[in-house]
Amino acid sequence: MTKTNSTTLLNIFRRVNSERDLVPLMELLTREIKELLRADLVSVFLLDHERCELSSIVSQDNQQIRFDARLGIAGAAALNGETFNVPRAYEHPLFYREVDSQTGYHTRTVLAVPIKNMREEVIGVCEAINKQDGPFTSEDCEILEAFAAHAANSIETAQFVQMLKSQRRKSRAVDAKSIGASYLQNIVGMSAKIQAIVRLIDQIRDSSVDVLIEGESGTGKELVAKALHYNSPRADYPFVALNCAAVPDNLVETELFGIEKGVATGVDRRPGRFEAASEGTLFLDEIGDLSLTAQAKILRVLQERSVERVGGRTPISLNLRIIAATNKDLEAAMRQNTFREDLYYRLKVIHIRMPSLREIPEDLPLLANHFLARYCREMNTEVKHFAPAAMACMGRYHWPGNERQLENEVKRLAASVRGSSITEDHLDMQIRAPRSDATAPPQPLPPVNSLPDAIAELERRMIEAALRKSGGNKQKAAQTLGMSRQGLLKKAKRFGILAH
Numbered sequence: 001m002t003k004t005n006s007t008t009l010l011n012i013f014r015r016v017n018s019e020r021d022l023v024p025l026m027e028l029l030t031r032e033i034k035e036l037l038r039a040d041l042v043s044v045f046l047l048d049h050e051r052c053e054l055s056s057i058v059s060q061d062n063q064q065i066r067f068d069a070r071l072g073i074a075g076a077a078a079l080n081g082e083t084f085n086v087p088r089a090y091e092h093p094l095f096y097r098e099v100d101s102q103t104g105y106h107t108r109t110v111l112a113v114p115i116k117n118m119r120e121e122v123i124g125v126c127e128a129i130n131k132q133d134g135p136f137t138s139e140d141c142e143i144l145e146a147f148a149a150h151a152a153n154s155i156e157t158a159q160f161v162q163m164l165k166s167q168r169r170k171s172r173a174v175d176a177k178s179i180g181a182s183y184l185q186n187i188v189g190m191s192a193k194i195q196a197i198v199r200l201i202d203q204i205r206d207s208s209v210d211v212l213i214e215g216e217s218g219t220g221k222e223l224v225a226k227a228l229h230y231n232s233p234r235a236d237y238p239f240v241a242l243n244c245a246a247v248p249d250n251l252v253e254t255e256l257f258g259i260e261k262g263v264a265t266g267v268d269r270r271p272g273r274f275e276a277a278s279e280g281t282l283f284l285d286e287i288g289d290l291s292l293t294a295q296a297k298i299l300r301v302l303q304e305r306s307v308e309r310v311g312g313r314t315p316i317s318l319n320l321r322i323i324a325a326t327n328k329d330l331e332a333a334m335r336q337n338t339f340r341e342d343l344y345y346r347l348k349v350i351h352i353r354m355p356s357l358r359e360i361p362e363d364l365p366l367l368a369n370h371f372l373a374r375y376c377r378e379m380n381t382e383v384k385h386f387a388p389a390a391m392a393c394m395g396r397y398h399w400p401g402n403e404r405q406l407e408n409e410v411k412r413l414a415a416s417v418r419g420s421s422i423t424e425d426h427l428d429m430q431i432r433a434p435r436s437d438a439t440a441p442p443q444p445l446p447p448v449n450s451l452p453d454a455i456a457e458l459e460r461r462m463i464e465a466a467l468r469k470s471g472g473n474k475q476k477a478a479q480t481l482g483m484s485r486q487g488l489l490k491k492a493k494r495f496g497i498l499a500h
Contacts (some may be wrong), residue, residue, distance in 0.1 A: 072096030218404030237280030288328035328447025
């Protein structure tokens, strides 16, 4: 940094004490830094950890901006705690164009620096856009980093004062918006696949189109469904969930459509899940496990947007959103004639595929630390951290139960580990042990007459092996196989497996 720039920065910092209010202070600093860097725009964003959002204190175009902290270059600087100097914004994979569409700016170059307090915690981001005479230089990085370091204390002090002033106005009532933000912030990950899902939820938040979510068990399909609902115009109305795999075929119609009084002895009138979700969202989980007969009945309701209770004769109009989820490959199921093609395309207006944890290994440390912080806080235990060897060990494991399995393991660690450091020895033996099934030679299948017979035989063997390995624990066996417990029980019953 040149002597002239150092002197200019010192003069700016001396003026900080003359301003006690946050907004005038930031206006002064961003104006001076803008001139020093010769940038078109300098903005300061605060990081809201609870909502996982960045919001502008002040920007040179006087526009207030709020966006998800997992989106964009400023968000990457905040979550990674690193400086990003991007000479060609539109070519960078993290650049979030939605902000440009909101502000009308065309971003060419970006310099984003995290603002850290004395505890090295990121509390915000300072971002400079479009240097007037080319890309930002290393000296520009030094200037902005020095500014960010000096601004942190002033920002925290002003935030504390504002918090005291606003405490009387705060309400503890949880509204739909805050619920939506909480579900959205729990979709943790900086990988391209997770960012694409967060971006899609944000893009369709003003609509109520039907959505189909596919992905292995434990990948967070219901979490995404709730994020879609609570960030939509239907957020003030019910979110009703039904696990289709847990409903016997002979009760599907009653459960979904309801029943009239007197249909059978002792039966009272009861609305079904479709009616219960009126004006809101009906979440049909594990829809791939429905029989073809049940699928046909649901298709008719979706086409007509009306339902008749069992024993009733009057159609009841429906106004609701359908979000369906499955851990099955429905396109393969259609080829095998076990899932209706017309229902598939009726549900698949918007399609979301949840990646398995194996597909996004870069997100595992973020997820593990997210779960650990949550459960240490909820259990009121000592704050813990993962030792590098433990994190490396978790990174090598294949996580057949995906994020749900990881969350349960971290919850166990938060409850059971004494001390602040979680080592490799604390991890479950299954996670520490190398995979033995990778090198085991496959057993030959017995002669069969058709491909469906071969598939059925393979499924039967895998279920038997999983039950033996889990000691008969159906939940663990289902997680190992990447399916729901009810789905496992249905298949075990079909194959005549006695699952003790």
